[in-house]
Amino acid sequence: MPEKTEQPIRRALEQLNAATDVTVSAAGQVWSRTQFRLAYRPRRNVDGSHFGMLLAGLYVLALVLWTTWSGWSSIGLLTIVAFAAVAAGVFARSISRSFRR
């Protein structure tokens, strides 16, 4: 588009920009509010959530192995229960964090 036809648009928008009187909050205020929000709503812990999923997956795998193989001892049973408890704890924590947001 030739420069000549662009000029009226440019001028119109520049005038509008000059005429737009905006009042913004002070930087300090925005900083305080933002810091409060950041403290109240911490960043999503993506790694933690992936770790929880991994543990849950491993638990299911271990459970399948344990039920399909008869050679497990009582130590094996204890291990699987302990593992399940840890996995459930981590998983529940990551779910509760997601719902809090």
Added chain:
Amino acid sequence: MDEQAFRAVYDATAKPLSRYIVRVCGKQDVADDLLQECYFRLLRSDRAGMPLADARPYLFRIASNLLHDRWRRGQEISLEDTAEQAVEVHPEKRMDAERMLQGLKPRARELLWLAYVEEMTHREIAAVTGLNVLSIRILLQRARREAQVLLESRGTDHA
């Protein structure tokens, strides 16, 4: 990012960003909320420590995304509120510009504002809007044509 660095970024970008949001979204109260959200998202991101030259387009990109989220949710865009709040410089000409902007679709408003007020290149606009450079060229051309028609029709009304 520490408070001093934040203040430098905020002081350099808050007013142009606010004007952009006000003119594209059309509501001062919504613009205030979106402005706060832009800086919150900047500080929350991994890129909070970026230099000012990079922070500016990044903030415009956040603002653009937030505006698009509003449009997707179907929240009404109007320029009536801003028309009353603007300072009277050249009332008639400002009204023409106001009417022109009001007659355009939000996407066209956004592109024209970034191109002519923020003086961004096609590449920078593409980065802000998430579109490719070729689309920007085509959409900007269309927006210019529409704006020109609106300005000329207003001129005819005056005559």
